[in-house]
Amino acid sequence: MNGPEVSAILVNYNAGGELRSALRSIADELGACAWEAIVVDNASFDGSGTIVAEFAPHARLIRNEQNLGFARAVNQGIGATSASLVLIINPDCRLVPGAFVSLRRELERSDSCAVVGPRILDPDGSVQGSARGDPDMFTGLFGRTTLLRRLLPDLAISKRNVVADGTICEGPPSLSVDWLSGACMLARRDALRKVNGFDERYFLYWEDADLCRRLRGIGYHVRYVPIATAIHRVGHSSRSARASAVLAFHESAYLYYATHVAPGPFQPKRSLARLLLSARCWLHLIFNTQDGTRRRL
Secondary structure (H helix, E strand, C coil): CCCCCEEEEEEECCCCCHHHHHHHHHHHHHCCCCEEEEEEEECCCCCHHHHHHHHCCCEEEEEECCCCCHHHHHHHHHHCCCCCEEEEECCCEEECCCHHHHHHHHHCCCCCEEEEEEEEECCCCCECCCEECCCCCCHHHHCCCCHHHHHCCCCHHHHHHECCCCCCCCCCCCEEECEECCCEEEEEHHHHHHCCCCCCCCCCCCHHHHHHHHHHHCCCEEEEEEEEEEEECCCCHHHHHHHHHHHHHHHHHHHHHHHHHCCCCCCHHHHHHHHHHHHHHHHHHHHHHCCCCCCCC
């Protein structure tokens, strides 16, 4: 009996009914090929892990007794599966019909392509900006959700930080980019193995930028496939631990900066980055937690 062609990995933390929608979209999209799905549950307390049984025997559950973070949980899922293609997708994300076929076609077009990702939309149809340039000191000012980028979208630095923003109706089937959102990506297992998967020092956020940068560092490339679409309800899981998510975002941002932008313990830029990120974290903790309103990082 042949094994699965595709392994889908979902890390669940209190995703509620969103997990069912994600698994349903996977089942609908991958139904024409042999597939498996692993849901790694990071100690959810909303009962959402029980949804996995509805999709047996294709889907299985790994239940952690504590929240191990996104990177470590994805690596758990990769270790528990076997297919040559690995679909990493958030439980609050769903594939639009035709997305997987387009992603697979582009991934298999070149052996040197390690990861492909779709255009990701908000539920209202607006583009999230999931294909981006390598983060640097200016990303905090001109990143995906910043005021400056919204006010000055045509600046070169804005376009570099969000490479493929906007609605794309015509153009090449894919674009080479620095990194893609880990909310939805299709990867080659052998490429992930060569870099030992995600860096488990990242608890939440920025692990996707780090992964893509390390893959590119050993000769692979990363491609954005705008004809494939996924819909992502941003931050659904993190709402139950908003302050922790804000802290994790800024800690991971500093880890990425210290690893890739200012390596070496005596780099003076590190101190500046730590100061700026600490101030930004403090502001976000105030505005994200004082009235319970969900805001994007």
